[in-house]
Amino acid sequence: METTLTVRRLSAPDNDAVVRLLDAEPLAGAFVADRLEVLGWSRSNRLYGYGRGGELTAVCLSGGNLVPVGCDDAAADAFADMARREGRQCSSIVGAGPAVRRLWRGLRPHWGEARAVRERQPLLMIDRPPAVAPDPFVRRSTRADVPALFPAAVAMYTEEVGVSPLADRAGASAYRDRLEFLVAVGRSYARIDNGRVVFKAEVALQTRHTAQIQGVWVAPHLRGRGLAAPCMAAVIADALHRHAPTVSLYVNDFNAPALRTYRRCGMREAGELATVLF
Template identity: 40%
Template sequence: MLSRVAPWLASRNETAPDGLTVRILEGADTAQLRALALEDPVANVFILSQLGSHGSASPTAAGARIFGVFDGGALLGACWAGANLVPVQLDPGLAPYIAQAVHRAGRRYASIFGPAEPVLALHAALEPHGHLAHEVRAEQPLMTISGEPDIPANPHLGFGDMADFELILPACAAMFEEEVGYSPFLGGEDFYSRRVAGLIRQGHSLVHIDGGRVLFKAELGAVTPDVSQVQGVWLNPAIRGQGLSAGYMAAVVKLAQTFAPITSLYVNHYNLRARASYERVGFQQLGTFATVLY
Protein backbone atom coordinates (compact mmCIF):
# COMPACT_ATOMS: atom_id res chain seq x y z
CA MET A 1 0.00 0.00 0.00
CA LEU A 2 2.75 2.48 0.91
CA SER A 3 4.32 2.10 -2.51
CA ARG A 4 1.16 3.66 -3.96
CA VAL A 5 1.32 6.75 -1.74
CA ALA A 6 1.81 9.73 -4.05
CA PRO A 7 2.33 13.32 -2.95
CA TRP A 8 -1.44 13.81 -2.76
CA LEU A 9 -2.47 17.14 -1.32
CA ALA A 10 -4.47 15.94 1.65
CA SER A 11 -6.99 18.00 3.54
CA ARG A 12 -9.31 17.24 6.39
CA ASN A 13 -11.75 14.45 5.59
CA GLU A 14 -10.84 14.31 1.91
CA THR A 15 -10.15 10.94 0.36
CA ALA A 16 -7.01 10.29 -1.66
CA PRO A 17 -7.11 8.35 -4.92
CA ASP A 18 -5.75 5.30 -3.10
CA GLY A 19 -8.41 5.49 -0.39
CA LEU A 20 -6.32 7.01 2.40
CA THR A 21 -7.76 9.90 4.40
CA VAL A 22 -6.31 12.53 6.69
CA ARG A 23 -8.33 14.13 9.47
CA ILE A 24 -8.02 15.66 12.91
CA LEU A 25 -8.32 13.03 15.61
CA GLU A 26 -11.21 13.06 18.04
CA GLY A 27 -11.88 11.49 21.42
CA ALA A 28 -13.09 8.29 19.81
CA ASP A 29 -9.64 7.83 18.24
CA THR A 30 -7.81 7.88 21.58
CA ALA A 31 -7.46 4.11 21.98
CA GLN A 32 -6.10 3.67 18.45
CA LEU A 33 -3.62 6.49 18.91
CA ARG A 34 -2.40 5.14 22.24
CA ALA A 35 -1.96 1.65 20.78
CA LEU A 36 -0.04 3.10 17.83
CA ALA A 37 2.27 5.12 20.11
CA LEU A 38 2.90 2.13 22.40
CA GLU A 39 4.56 0.34 19.48
CA ASP A 40 7.60 2.42 20.50
CA PRO A 41 7.07 3.90 23.99
CA VAL A 42 10.51 5.52 24.09
CA ALA A 43 10.33 7.34 20.76
CA ASN A 44 6.70 8.29 21.40
CA VAL A 45 7.04 9.41 25.02
CA PHE A 46 5.92 12.94 24.09
CA ILE A 47 2.54 11.95 22.66
CA LEU A 48 1.99 9.33 25.37
CA SER A 49 2.64 11.96 28.04
CA GLN A 50 0.17 14.29 26.32
CA LEU A 51 -2.44 11.54 26.31
CA GLY A 52 -1.72 10.96 29.98
CA SER A 53 -2.27 14.64 30.74
CA HIS A 54 -5.31 15.30 28.54
CA GLY A 55 -6.85 11.82 28.47
CA SER A 56 -7.98 12.21 24.88
CA ALA A 57 -6.76 12.54 21.29
CA SER A 58 -9.19 15.41 20.70
CA PRO A 59 -7.87 18.99 20.23
CA THR A 60 -6.59 20.64 23.40
CA ALA A 61 -7.86 23.84 24.95
CA ALA A 62 -4.64 25.52 23.79
CA GLY A 63 -5.39 24.62 20.17
CA ALA A 64 -3.06 21.68 19.59
CA ARG A 65 -4.43 19.03 17.26
CA ILE A 66 -3.39 15.58 16.13
CA PHE A 67 -3.64 14.70 12.45
CA GLY A 68 -4.05 11.05 11.53
CA VAL A 69 -3.68 9.14 8.28
CA PHE A 70 -6.32 6.41 7.93
CA ASP A 71 -6.81 3.45 5.64
CA GLY A 72 -10.51 2.89 6.13
CA GLY A 73 -10.89 2.86 9.90
CA ALA A 74 -7.29 1.89 10.63
CA LEU A 75 -4.93 4.60 11.90
CA LEU A 76 -1.63 4.23 10.00
CA GLY A 77 0.30 7.16 11.45
CA ALA A 78 -0.23 10.48 13.15
CA CYS A 79 1.34 13.85 13.94
CA TRP A 80 0.90 16.19 16.89
CA ALA A 81 0.49 19.78 15.69
CA GLY A 82 0.82 22.33 18.45
CA ALA A 83 3.67 24.79 18.81
CA ASN A 84 5.76 21.97 17.31
CA LEU A 85 5.13 19.05 14.99
CA VAL A 86 5.79 15.59 16.43
CA PRO A 87 5.26 12.53 14.20
CA VAL A 88 3.87 9.35 15.75
CA GLN A 89 4.78 6.07 14.03
CA LEU A 90 4.59 7.93 10.72
CA ASP A 91 6.00 6.12 7.71
CA PRO A 92 8.06 8.63 5.69
CA GLY A 93 5.92 7.83 2.66
CA LEU A 94 2.92 9.32 4.46
CA ALA A 95 4.65 12.62 5.21
CA PRO A 96 3.14 14.49 2.21
CA TYR A 97 -0.35 13.69 3.50
CA ILE A 98 0.40 15.19 6.90
CA ALA A 99 2.39 18.10 5.46
CA GLN A 100 -0.50 19.31 3.32
CA ALA A 101 -2.96 18.96 6.20
CA VAL A 102 -0.86 20.91 8.69
CA HIS A 103 -0.05 23.54 6.07
CA ARG A 104 -3.73 24.09 5.35
CA ALA A 105 -4.29 24.59 9.07
CA GLY A 106 -2.57 27.95 8.58
CA ARG A 107 -0.18 27.78 11.54
CA ARG A 108 3.53 28.29 11.81
CA TYR A 109 5.52 25.77 13.82
CA ALA A 110 8.62 26.31 15.93
CA SER A 111 10.10 22.90 15.12
CA ILE A 112 9.62 19.31 14.09
CA PHE A 113 11.19 16.69 16.34
CA GLY A 114 11.11 12.94 16.71
CA PRO A 115 12.49 9.90 14.86
CA ALA A 116 14.79 11.10 12.11
CA GLU A 117 13.19 9.56 9.02
CA PRO A 118 9.65 10.94 9.42
CA VAL A 119 10.95 14.29 10.72
CA LEU A 120 13.15 14.81 7.67
CA ALA A 121 10.39 13.60 5.35
CA LEU A 122 7.96 16.11 6.87
CA HIS A 123 10.53 18.86 6.50
CA ALA A 124 11.02 18.00 2.82
CA ALA A 125 7.27 17.92 2.23
CA LEU A 126 6.65 21.25 4.01
CA GLU A 127 9.46 23.16 2.32
CA PRO A 128 7.61 23.69 -0.99
CA HIS A 129 4.76 25.28 1.01
CA GLY A 130 7.08 27.97 2.36
CA HIS A 131 8.03 26.38 5.69
CA LEU A 132 11.75 27.13 5.47
CA ALA A 133 14.05 25.80 8.17
CA HIS A 134 16.38 27.93 10.23
CA GLU A 135 18.46 24.84 11.05
CA VAL A 136 18.25 21.09 10.45
CA ARG A 137 19.79 18.77 13.02
CA ALA A 138 19.53 15.55 11.08
CA GLU A 139 21.33 13.19 13.46
CA GLN A 140 20.60 13.17 17.17
CA PRO A 141 21.30 9.88 18.97
CA LEU A 142 18.34 8.76 21.07
CA MET A 143 19.84 7.31 24.25
CA THR A 144 18.34 5.41 27.18
CA ILE A 145 19.29 3.93 30.52
CA SER A 146 17.46 1.66 32.94
CA GLY A 147 18.78 0.42 36.24
CA GLU A 148 21.57 1.96 38.28
CA PRO A 149 23.88 4.57 36.72
CA ASP A 150 27.45 3.42 36.19
CA ILE A 151 28.89 6.21 38.36
CA PRO A 152 27.89 7.84 41.68
CA ALA A 153 25.20 10.49 41.53
CA ASN A 154 25.86 14.04 42.63
CA PRO A 155 23.93 14.26 45.93
CA HIS A 156 23.22 17.99 45.58
CA LEU A 157 20.74 17.68 42.72
CA GLY A 158 17.12 17.90 43.77
CA PHE A 159 13.68 18.89 42.57
CA GLY A 160 13.09 22.55 41.81
CA ASP A 161 10.85 24.65 44.05
CA MET A 162 8.68 27.63 43.11
CA ALA A 163 10.49 29.61 45.78
CA ASP A 164 13.53 29.49 43.46
CA PHE A 165 11.63 30.35 40.28
CA GLU A 166 13.44 33.67 39.82
CA LEU A 167 16.76 31.80 39.79
CA ILE A 168 15.63 28.84 37.69
CA LEU A 169 13.97 30.87 34.91
CA PRO A 170 17.15 32.73 33.80
CA ALA A 171 19.10 29.46 33.77
CA CYS A 172 16.43 27.87 31.58
CA ALA A 173 16.51 30.88 29.25
CA ALA A 174 20.31 30.72 29.05
CA MET A 175 20.16 27.04 28.10
CA PHE A 176 17.50 27.74 25.46
CA GLU A 177 19.52 30.55 23.89
CA GLU A 178 22.69 28.45 23.83
CA GLU A 179 20.80 25.59 22.20
CA VAL A 180 18.76 27.35 19.51
CA GLY A 181 20.50 30.70 19.10
CA TYR A 182 17.79 33.12 20.18
CA SER A 183 16.00 34.10 23.37
CA PRO A 184 12.84 32.23 24.42
CA PHE A 185 11.47 35.64 25.45
CA LEU A 186 11.14 36.96 21.91
CA GLY A 187 7.55 38.08 21.65
CA GLY A 188 7.14 38.21 25.42
CA GLU A 189 8.06 36.31 28.56
CA ASP A 190 4.65 34.92 29.50
CA PHE A 191 4.53 31.66 27.52
CA TYR A 192 8.03 30.46 28.37
CA SER A 193 7.72 31.55 32.00
CA ARG A 194 4.49 29.57 32.37
CA ARG A 195 6.19 26.55 30.83
CA VAL A 196 9.08 26.67 33.32
CA ALA A 197 6.72 27.23 36.25
CA GLY A 198 4.59 24.30 35.12
CA LEU A 199 7.58 21.97 35.09
CA ILE A 200 8.53 23.06 38.61
CA ARG A 201 5.01 22.50 39.91
CA GLN A 202 4.89 19.03 38.30
CA GLY A 203 8.14 18.05 40.01
CA HIS A 204 9.85 17.78 36.62
CA SER A 205 12.48 20.47 37.25
CA LEU A 206 15.83 19.16 38.53
CA VAL A 207 18.27 21.71 39.86
CA HIS A 208 21.31 22.37 42.06
CA ILE A 209 21.34 25.88 43.50
CA ASP A 210 24.23 27.11 45.61
CA GLY A 211 25.10 30.62 46.73
CA GLY A 212 22.13 32.12 44.94
CA ARG A 213 23.01 30.72 41.52
CA VAL A 214 22.00 27.66 39.52
CA LEU A 215 24.98 25.36 39.02
CA PHE A 216 23.15 22.66 37.05
CA LYS A 217 19.63 22.11 35.84
CA ALA A 218 17.61 19.76 33.65
CA GLU A 219 13.94 19.01 33.10
CA LEU A 220 11.84 15.96 32.50
CA GLY A 221 10.10 17.27 29.42
CA ALA A 222 7.86 14.25 28.94
CA VAL A 223 6.93 11.59 31.48
CA THR A 224 4.88 8.38 31.29
CA PRO A 225 4.72 5.42 33.69
CA ASP A 226 7.31 3.70 31.49
CA VAL A 227 9.66 6.42 30.22
CA SER A 228 10.87 9.89 31.12
CA GLN A 229 12.63 12.11 28.61
CA VAL A 230 15.33 14.48 29.86
CA GLN A 231 15.57 17.91 28.24
CA GLY A 232 17.21 21.24 28.91
CA VAL A 233 20.49 19.97 30.38
CA TRP A 234 22.60 22.97 31.40
CA LEU A 235 25.79 23.37 33.41
CA ASN A 236 26.74 26.84 34.62
CA PRO A 237 29.64 28.11 32.47
CA ALA A 238 31.56 29.02 35.65
CA ILE A 239 32.01 25.34 36.54
CA ARG A 240 32.41 23.77 33.12
CA GLY A 241 35.51 21.76 32.32
CA GLN A 242 35.73 20.26 35.81
CA GLY A 243 34.26 16.84 34.99
CA LEU A 244 31.04 17.49 36.92
CA SER A 245 28.43 16.84 34.27
CA ALA A 246 28.45 13.02 34.48
CA GLY A 247 27.77 13.03 38.22
CA TYR A 248 24.91 15.44 37.72
CA MET A 249 23.48 13.26 34.94
CA ALA A 250 23.69 10.19 37.17
CA ALA A 251 21.63 12.17 39.68
CA VAL A 252 19.16 13.08 36.93
CA VAL A 253 18.70 9.37 36.23
CA LYS A 254 18.12 8.57 39.90
CA LEU A 255 15.49 11.30 40.24
CA ALA A 256 13.86 10.43 36.91
CA GLN A 257 13.53 6.83 38.05
CA THR A 258 11.12 7.96 40.76
CA PHE A 259 8.69 8.50 37.85
CA ALA A 260 9.58 5.78 35.33
CA PRO A 261 12.09 2.91 34.99
CA ILE A 262 13.55 4.09 31.66
CA THR A 263 15.28 7.46 31.28
CA SER A 264 15.79 8.77 27.74
CA LEU A 265 17.28 11.79 26.01
CA TYR A 266 18.47 12.83 22.58
CA VAL A 267 21.61 14.79 21.83
CA ASN A 268 23.24 16.41 18.79
CA HIS A 269 25.67 13.97 17.20
CA TYR A 270 28.41 16.61 17.05
CA ASN A 271 28.26 17.24 20.81
CA LEU A 272 30.95 14.71 21.54
CA ARG A 273 31.58 15.93 25.07
CA ALA A 274 27.94 15.51 26.10
CA ARG A 275 27.68 12.12 24.42
CA ALA A 276 30.80 10.91 26.24
CA SER A 277 29.33 12.13 29.53
CA TYR A 278 26.05 10.30 28.93
CA GLU A 279 27.86 7.11 27.94
CA ARG A 280 29.94 7.32 31.11
CA VAL A 281 26.70 7.37 33.11
CA GLY A 282 25.46 4.29 31.24
CA PHE A 283 23.23 5.67 28.49
CA GLN A 284 23.22 3.63 25.27
CA GLN A 285 21.98 4.63 21.85
CA LEU A 286 18.60 3.16 20.94
CA GLY A 287 17.77 5.06 17.77
CA THR A 288 18.19 8.40 16.00
CA PHE A 289 16.09 11.54 16.30
CA ALA A 290 16.18 14.71 14.22
CA THR A 291 15.05 18.26 14.90
CA VAL A 292 14.12 20.90 12.33
CA LEU A 293 14.09 24.45 13.72
CA TYR A 294 12.00 27.15 12.04
Protein backbone atom coordinates in the same frame (compact mmCIF):
# COMPACT_ATOMS: atom_id res chain seq x y z
CA MET B 1 -9.88 4.43 10.48
CA GLU B 2 -11.08 4.75 6.90
CA THR B 3 -9.76 2.20 4.44
CA THR B 4 -8.55 4.87 2.00
CA LEU B 5 -5.04 6.25 2.41
CA THR B 6 -6.12 9.63 3.70
CA VAL B 7 -5.40 11.85 6.66
CA ARG B 8 -8.18 12.83 9.03
CA ARG B 9 -8.55 14.65 12.30
CA LEU B 10 -8.75 12.20 15.21
CA SER B 11 -11.06 12.50 18.20
CA ALA B 12 -11.94 10.74 21.45
CA PRO B 13 -13.41 7.60 19.79
CA ASP B 14 -9.95 7.00 18.29
CA ASN B 15 -8.27 7.04 21.70
CA ASP B 16 -7.65 3.30 22.05
CA ALA B 17 -6.09 3.04 18.60
CA VAL B 18 -3.88 6.06 19.29
CA VAL B 19 -2.73 4.63 22.62
CA ARG B 20 -1.82 1.33 20.97
CA LEU B 21 0.22 3.15 18.34
CA LEU B 22 2.00 5.30 20.94
CA ASP B 23 2.71 2.24 23.08
CA ALA B 24 4.57 0.81 20.09
CA GLU B 25 6.72 3.99 19.96
CA PRO B 26 7.33 4.56 23.69
CA LEU B 27 10.33 6.89 23.28
CA ALA B 28 9.90 8.58 19.90
CA GLY B 29 6.18 9.05 20.67
CA ALA B 30 6.70 10.50 24.16
CA PHE B 31 5.88 14.09 23.18
CA VAL B 32 2.51 13.15 21.69
CA ALA B 33 1.69 10.78 24.57
CA ASP B 34 2.49 13.50 27.09
CA ARG B 35 0.38 16.10 25.29
CA LEU B 36 -2.53 13.69 24.98
CA GLU B 37 -2.32 12.98 28.71
CA VAL B 38 -2.17 16.68 29.61
CA LEU B 39 -4.61 18.14 27.10
CA GLY B 40 -6.85 15.20 26.32
CA TRP B 41 -8.97 15.55 23.19
CA SER B 42 -9.23 19.32 23.42
CA ARG B 43 -9.34 21.74 20.52
CA SER B 44 -5.79 22.78 21.31
CA ASN B 45 -4.65 19.19 20.76
CA ARG B 46 -5.02 18.69 17.00
CA LEU B 47 -4.05 15.12 16.28
CA TYR B 48 -4.27 13.69 12.78
CA GLY B 49 -4.18 10.05 11.78
CA TYR B 50 -3.15 8.11 8.69
CA GLY B 51 -4.64 4.69 8.04
CA ARG B 52 -4.11 1.69 5.89
CA GLY B 53 -6.56 -1.18 5.56
CA GLY B 54 -8.78 0.14 8.31
CA GLU B 55 -5.86 0.37 10.79
CA LEU B 56 -4.33 3.50 12.29
CA THR B 57 -0.66 3.33 11.28
CA ALA B 58 0.66 6.84 11.99
CA VAL B 59 -0.31 10.05 13.78
CA CYS B 60 0.87 13.64 13.63
CA LEU B 61 0.33 16.31 16.28
CA SER B 62 -0.15 19.76 14.78
CA GLY B 63 0.19 22.87 16.90
CA GLY B 64 3.15 24.71 18.34
CA ASN B 65 5.17 21.67 17.23
CA LEU B 66 4.54 19.39 14.27
CA VAL B 67 5.27 15.88 15.58
CA PRO B 68 4.92 12.75 13.42
CA VAL B 69 4.87 9.29 15.02
CA GLY B 70 4.97 5.90 13.30
CA CYS B 71 5.41 7.31 9.80
CA ASP B 72 6.62 5.52 6.73
CA ASP B 73 7.29 7.57 3.60
CA ALA B 74 3.65 7.46 2.45
CA ALA B 75 2.35 8.68 5.81
CA ALA B 76 4.99 11.43 5.99
CA ASP B 77 4.02 12.61 2.50
CA ALA B 78 0.34 12.65 3.48
CA PHE B 79 1.04 14.64 6.64
CA ALA B 80 3.24 17.06 4.68
CA ASP B 81 0.32 17.67 2.32
CA MET B 82 -1.98 18.25 5.30
CA ALA B 83 0.47 20.70 6.89
CA ARG B 84 0.98 22.54 3.60
CA ARG B 85 -2.77 23.08 3.28
CA GLU B 86 -3.03 24.32 6.87
CA GLY B 87 -0.09 26.68 6.53
CA ARG B 88 2.77 26.80 9.00
CA GLN B 89 1.53 27.16 12.57
CA CYS B 90 4.43 25.44 14.32
CA SER B 91 7.77 26.68 15.63
CA SER B 92 9.40 23.32 14.97
CA ILE B 93 9.05 19.90 13.39
CA VAL B 94 10.40 17.19 15.68
CA GLY B 95 10.20 13.41 15.66
CA ALA B 96 11.83 10.28 14.26
CA GLY B 97 14.63 11.31 11.92
CA PRO B 98 13.44 9.69 8.66
CA ALA B 99 9.89 11.03 9.10
CA VAL B 100 11.01 14.59 9.90
CA ARG B 101 13.43 14.68 7.00
CA ARG B 102 10.72 13.40 4.64
CA LEU B 103 8.19 15.91 5.98
CA TRP B 104 10.64 18.74 5.55
CA ARG B 105 11.42 17.78 1.95
CA GLY B 106 7.70 18.09 1.23
CA LEU B 107 7.20 21.34 3.13
CA ARG B 108 10.38 23.28 2.40
CA PRO B 109 9.31 24.46 -1.09
CA HIS B 110 6.15 25.95 0.45
CA TRP B 111 7.38 27.15 3.85
CA GLY B 112 10.77 28.49 2.86
CA GLU B 113 14.05 28.12 4.69
CA ALA B 114 14.20 27.03 8.32
CA ARG B 115 16.28 28.82 10.92
CA ALA B 116 18.09 25.57 11.73
CA VAL B 117 17.87 21.89 10.82
CA ARG B 118 19.22 19.32 13.25
CA GLU B 119 19.53 16.35 10.91
CA ARG B 120 20.46 13.71 13.47
CA GLN B 121 19.79 13.66 17.19
CA PRO B 122 20.57 10.35 18.90
CA LEU B 123 17.72 9.25 21.17
CA LEU B 124 19.24 7.74 24.31
CA MET B 125 17.66 5.77 27.14
CA ILE B 126 18.46 3.99 30.37
CA ASP B 127 16.37 1.57 32.43
CA ARG B 128 18.81 0.72 35.24
CA PRO B 129 20.80 2.62 37.87
CA PRO B 130 23.35 5.01 36.33
CA ALA B 131 26.90 3.81 35.86
CA VAL B 132 28.44 6.67 37.86
CA ALA B 133 27.73 7.74 41.42
CA PRO B 134 25.05 10.47 41.67
CA ASP B 135 26.07 13.93 42.83
CA PRO B 136 24.57 14.24 46.35
CA PHE B 137 24.08 17.99 45.93
CA VAL B 138 21.59 17.67 43.06
CA ARG B 139 18.03 17.90 44.35
CA ARG B 140 14.53 18.59 43.20
CA SER B 141 13.98 22.31 42.83
CA THR B 142 11.58 24.29 45.02
CA ARG B 143 9.52 27.37 44.36
CA ALA B 144 12.15 29.43 46.21
CA ASP B 145 14.71 28.37 43.58
CA VAL B 146 12.79 29.83 40.62
CA PRO B 147 14.44 33.30 40.68
CA ALA B 148 17.85 31.63 40.34
CA LEU B 149 16.66 28.91 37.95
CA PHE B 150 14.92 31.18 35.46
CA PRO B 151 18.06 32.97 34.19
CA ALA B 152 19.82 29.61 33.86
CA ALA B 153 16.86 28.22 31.92
CA VAL B 154 16.87 31.25 29.60
CA ALA B 155 20.63 30.83 29.04
CA MET B 156 20.17 27.14 28.23
CA TYR B 157 17.33 27.79 25.77
CA THR B 158 19.14 30.62 24.03
CA GLU B 159 22.32 28.54 23.67
CA GLU B 160 20.47 25.49 22.41
CA VAL B 161 17.82 27.03 20.14
CA GLY B 162 19.64 30.17 19.03
CA VAL B 163 17.00 32.70 20.09
CA SER B 164 15.92 33.92 23.51
CA PRO B 165 12.58 32.77 24.91
CA LEU B 166 12.24 36.36 26.17
CA ALA B 167 12.03 37.78 22.64
CA ASP B 168 8.38 38.68 23.22
CA ARG B 169 6.34 39.21 26.36
CA ALA B 170 3.93 36.34 25.75
CA GLY B 171 6.78 33.91 25.14
CA ALA B 172 8.60 35.03 28.26
CA SER B 173 5.49 34.55 30.39
CA ALA B 174 4.80 31.10 28.93
CA TYR B 175 8.40 30.04 29.44
CA ARG B 176 8.40 31.06 33.10
CA ASP B 177 5.00 29.42 33.63
CA ARG B 178 6.35 26.18 32.21
CA LEU B 179 9.36 26.27 34.52
CA GLU B 180 7.16 26.96 37.54
CA PHE B 181 4.89 24.04 36.58
CA LEU B 182 7.82 21.61 36.36
CA VAL B 183 9.09 22.81 39.74
CA ALA B 184 5.64 22.43 41.28
CA VAL B 185 5.24 18.82 40.09
CA GLY B 186 8.73 17.77 41.20
CA ARG B 187 10.25 17.45 37.73
CA SER B 188 12.90 20.18 37.97
CA TYR B 189 16.36 19.34 39.29
CA ALA B 190 19.31 21.55 40.15
CA ARG B 191 22.54 21.87 42.01
CA ILE B 192 22.72 25.33 43.50
CA ASP B 193 25.92 26.43 45.22
CA ASN B 194 25.88 29.63 47.25
CA GLY B 195 22.73 30.82 45.48
CA ARG B 196 24.10 30.16 41.97
CA VAL B 197 22.82 27.44 39.65
CA VAL B 198 25.73 25.28 38.52
CA PHE B 199 23.60 22.50 36.98
CA LYS B 200 19.95 22.12 36.01
CA ALA B 201 17.72 19.72 34.11
CA GLU B 202 14.03 18.93 33.86
CA VAL B 203 11.85 15.92 33.19
CA ALA B 204 10.02 17.81 30.48
CA LEU B 205 7.85 14.90 29.33
CA GLN B 206 6.43 12.09 31.40
CA THR B 207 4.52 9.05 30.19
CA ARG B 208 3.93 5.63 31.68
CA HIS B 209 6.87 4.44 29.57
CA THR B 210 9.52 7.12 29.98
CA ALA B 211 10.65 10.28 31.70
CA GLN B 212 12.26 12.45 29.04
CA ILE B 213 14.93 14.84 30.25
CA GLN B 214 15.42 18.21 28.58
CA GLY B 215 17.00 21.52 29.49
CA VAL B 216 20.32 20.10 30.67
CA TRP B 217 22.71 22.95 31.48
CA VAL B 218 26.02 23.37 33.29
CA ALA B 219 27.30 26.84 34.17
CA PRO B 220 29.83 27.74 31.45
CA HIS B 221 32.72 28.39 33.84
CA LEU B 222 32.36 24.87 35.27
CA ARG B 223 32.21 22.92 32.02
CA GLY B 224 34.89 20.35 31.35
CA ARG B 225 35.48 19.62 35.05
CA GLY B 226 33.57 16.34 35.29
CA LEU B 227 30.51 17.88 36.96
CA ALA B 228 27.89 16.90 34.38
CA ALA B 229 27.97 13.10 34.62
CA PRO B 230 27.44 12.84 38.42
CA CYS B 231 24.72 15.51 38.22
CA MET B 232 22.97 13.70 35.38
CA ALA B 233 23.29 10.44 37.31
CA ALA B 234 21.42 12.05 40.21
CA VAL B 235 18.59 13.11 37.89
CA ILE B 236 18.43 9.69 36.22
CA ALA B 237 18.34 7.84 39.55
CA ASP B 238 15.55 9.99 40.97
CA ALA B 239 13.53 9.98 37.74
CA LEU B 240 13.69 6.17 37.57
CA HIS B 241 12.56 6.02 41.19
CA ARG B 242 9.75 8.59 40.99
CA HIS B 243 8.57 9.01 37.44
CA ALA B 244 8.92 6.15 34.93
CA PRO B 245 10.61 2.79 34.22
CA THR B 246 12.98 4.38 31.69
CA VAL B 247 14.70 7.75 31.33
CA SER B 248 15.34 9.13 27.86
CA LEU B 249 16.65 12.22 26.11
CA TYR B 250 17.84 13.31 22.70
CA VAL B 251 20.94 15.29 21.84
CA ASN B 252 22.49 16.85 18.76
CA ASP B 253 24.98 14.48 17.16
CA PHE B 254 27.59 17.25 17.01
CA ASN B 255 27.47 17.79 20.79
CA ALA B 256 30.31 15.41 21.59
CA PRO B 257 30.77 16.45 25.25
CA ALA B 258 27.09 15.84 26.01
CA LEU B 259 27.12 12.47 24.26
CA ARG B 260 30.16 11.41 26.29
CA THR B 261 28.45 12.48 29.50
CA TYR B 262 25.23 10.58 28.80
CA ARG B 263 27.05 7.45 27.68
CA ARG B 264 29.27 7.62 30.73
CA CYS B 265 26.08 7.53 32.82
CA GLY B 266 25.11 4.29 31.06
CA MET B 267 22.60 5.62 28.54
CA ARG B 268 22.45 3.77 25.24
CA GLU B 269 21.16 4.73 21.82
CA ALA B 270 17.58 3.65 21.16
CA GLY B 271 16.71 5.61 18.03
CA GLU B 272 17.25 8.83 16.16
CA LEU B 273 15.26 12.05 16.08
CA ALA B 274 15.55 15.17 13.95
CA THR B 275 14.36 18.74 14.46
CA VAL B 276 13.57 21.61 12.11
CA LEU B 277 13.48 25.01 13.85
CA PHE B 278 11.69 28.10 12.49
